[in-house]
Amino acid sequence: xxxxxxxxxxxxxxxxxxxxxxxxxxxxxxxxxxxxxxxxxxxxxxxxxxxxxxxxxxxxxxxxxxxxxxxxxxxxxxxxxxxxxxxxxxxxxxxxxxxxxxxxxxxxxxxxxxxxxxxxxxxxxxxxxxxxxxxxxxxxxxxxxxxxxxxxxxxxxxxxxxxxxxxxxxxxxxxxxxxxxxxxxxxxxxxxxxxxxxxxxxxxxxxxxxxxxxxxxxxxxxxxxxxxxxxxxxxxxxxxxxxxxxxxxxxxxxxxxxxxxxxxxxxxxxxxxxxxxxxxxxxxxxxxxxxxxxxxxxx
Numbered sequence: 001x002x003x004x005x006x007x008x009x010x011x012x013x014x015x016x017x018x019x020x021x022x023x024x025x026x027x028x029x030x031x032x033x034x035x036x037x038x039x040x041x042x043x044x045x046x047x048x049x050x051x052x053x054x055x056x057x058x059x060x061x062x063x064x065x066x067x068x069x070x071x072x073x074x075x076x077x078x079x080x081x082x083x084x085x086x087x088x089x090x091x092x093x094x095x096x097x098x099x100x101x102x103x104x105x106x107x108x109x110x111x112x113x114x115x116x117x118x119x120x121x122x123x124x125x126x127x128x129x130x131x132x133x134x135x136x137x138x139x140x141x142x143x144x145x146x147x148x149x150x151x152x153x154x155x156x157x158x159x160x161x162x163x164x165x166x167x168x169x170x171x172x173x174x175x176x177x178x179x180x181x182x183x184x185x186x187x188x189x190x191x192x193x194x195x196x197x198x199x200x201x202x203x204x205x206x207x208x209x210x211x212x213x214x215x216x217x218x219x220x221x222x223x224x225x226x227x228x229x230x231x232x233x234x235x236x237x238x239x240x241x242x243x244x245x246x247x248x249x250x251x252x253x254x255x256x257x258x259x260x261x262x263x264x265x266x267x268x269x270x271x272x273x274x275x276x277x278x279x280x281x282x283x284x285x286x287x288x289x290x291x292x293x294x295x296x297x298x299x
Contacts, residue, residue: 016072028181028194031061035047040169047253048189052100053265055092056090059089059090060089060179063084063087063089063169064242066083066084067082067085068085070082070084071084100178100242100245101236101238101242101245102242102245102246102249102250103238103239103242104235104236105250107235107236108128108243108246108250109175110235111124111128111229111230111233111235112124112125112128114229114232114235115229115233116232117235118229119190119212120209120225121183121187122140122180122183122186122187122208122209123186123187123208123209123222124226124229125180125183125184126140126152126180126184127178127240127243127244128243128247129176129179129180129247129253130152130174130176130180130246130247130261130264131239131243131244131247131261131264132154132244133157133166133167133244133266134223134240134241135159135219136154136156136157136266137160137209138157138158138167138207138209138216138217138219138222139155139156139157139158139163139207139209140152140154140207141156141206141210142206142207142208143206144208145184145208147176147181147184147188150175150176150177150181151173151174151175151176152173152174152176152177153171153172153173153174153229154166154171154172154266155171155176158216158217159217159219159267159292160218160219160220164267166196166266167266168266168267168268170266172263172264174218174264175264184208184281187208187209188208193209194212194214195214198212198213201213202214202224203215222240222241223240223248226240227240242266245277248261248265248273248276248280249277249279249280251264252277252280252284253280253284255284258270258273258274261273261277
């Protein structure tokens with residue numbers, strides 16, 4: 001059996017049993033078309049939960065994983081050659097990342113106003129004002145939220161496959177604004193009332209955001225709730241993850257140091273932040289040129 005290891009985010013969408021089967025077939029049949037042909041299995045039926053195929057970008061990533069696994073098999077003498085080297089995965093052009101959609105501060109304000117009375121209003125605020133990932137919000141425990149100091153520790157993330165360390169494997173501390181702290185205090189009070197209502201039946205895991213009975217929220221249901229709110233608020237449609245992109249874009253545009261933005265987002269390096277949000281840094285170049293020139297000329 002060829003071992004296949006993937007990251008948490010890939011495991012959320014990829015049918016890992018299919019990937020493992022393809023590895024085995026590629027090992028025994030030794031034909032590259034098993035992995036990538038004119039109508040590859042991953043593009044047709046690669047998503048978990050039986051909901052269709054994968055994007056070209058994900059197929060390209062899975063091909064890289066399978067190629068590495070088969071390279072190990074060659075090294076250990078399990079197979080004579082790595083057929084993944086002969087396969088033709090989707091090109092880099094075909095595998096471009098989804099277009100980043102961001103919204104204005106006014107549109108975010110309108111969204112928060114719309115969800116002000118929603119049971120999970122504080123979760124929407126935490127997403128919007130910190131740039132956190134979906135799983136990082138769903139994985140927040142009350143013990144990780146220091147409302148007195150106005151900070152939260154990001155120590156775990158919830159995905160459709162379970163609970164794990166944050167992306168990158170490192171915990172981080174993030175400052176909270178006063179409005180978000182206030183929303184979290186109100187949410188904690190409302191959650192305490194729910195706990196009393198459910199009594200012994202309440203399944204307490206210490207989660208800040210959960211179902212009325214204390215059980216964990218399902219990430220896909222959370223995303224669907226976001227889409228419904230956006231539609232009801234009659235705002236331009238964006239993905240839940242685009243709230244993160246919007247926060248970063250607004251922060252950089254407001255002059256927040258890229259190092260601070262990178263730390264809050266949980267990026268491994270500041271280079272990742274500057275690369276992902278290069279459209280913002282281009283505008284900052286002009287601002288920097290005008291500011292320094294004004295100092296030199298005494299304008």
